[in-house]
Amino acid sequence: xxxxxxxxxxxxxxxxxxxxxxxxxxxxxxxxxxxxxxxxxxxxxxxxxxxxxxxxxxxxxxxxxxxxxxxxxxxxxxxxxxxxxxxxxxxxxxxxxxxxxxxxxxxxxxxxxxxxxxxxxxxxxxxxxxxxxxxxxxxxx
Numbered sequence: 001x002x003x004x005x006x007x008x009x010x011x012x013x014x015x016x017x018x019x020x021x022x023x024x025x026x027x028x029x030x031x032x033x034x035x036x037x038x039x040x041x042x043x044x045x046x047x048x049x050x051x052x053x054x055x056x057x058x059x060x061x062x063x064x065x066x067x068x069x070x071x072x073x074x075x076x077x078x079x080x081x082x083x084x085x086x087x088x089x090x091x092x093x094x095x096x097x098x099x100x101x102x103x104x105x106x107x108x109x110x111x112x113x114x115x116x117x118x119x120x121x122x123x124x125x126x127x128x129x130x131x132x133x134x135x136x137x138x139x140x141x
Contacts, residue, residue, distance in 0.1 A: 017068050021061060028057050 005013070031050045040046050067073040072080050 013068075017064070021064065024057050024061050028054050031057075 031054050034040060035047055035050045066083070072083060
C-alpha cells in the first residue's frame with residue numbers, strides 16, 4: 001500500500017517541484033538568450049548544443065509535470081501507457097508534418113523560380129534579337 005504524506009510534507013514537495021521547474025525554466029531562457037547573442041551567430045556548434053539542451057530540458061519539464069502534478073507516477077503501468085502512447089504518436093506526427101512541410105516549401109520554391117523565367121512566345125520564338133543581329137553584321141565574311 002502507498003505511503004501517505006502529511007499535509008506539510010506535501011506542501012514542501014510542491015514547493016520543491018516548483019523551484020525545480022523555475023530553475024529549469026531559467027536555464028532554458030539563458031540558453032535561448034545565448035543563442036540570440038550576436039557573438040554566437042557564427043558558432044554553429046554552440047547553437048546546436050544549446051538547441052539540444054533546450055529540447056532536453058523541455059522534455060524533462062513535461063515529464064516532471066506529468067509525473068508529479070498529474071500523478072502519473074503513482075498510477076498503474078497500463079494507465080500510464082495509455083497516456084504515453086498517444087503522446088509518442090503526436091510527437092511522431094509533428095516530426096512527419098514538419099518534414100512534409102519542408103518538402104512542400106522546397107517544391108514551391110522551384111515552382112516560383114520556374115515561373116519567373118521568361119519563355120519566348122509567338123513571333124519571338126527563334127527570332128534573333130536586335131543586338132545579336134548587329135553582332136552578325138559586324139563579323140567579317
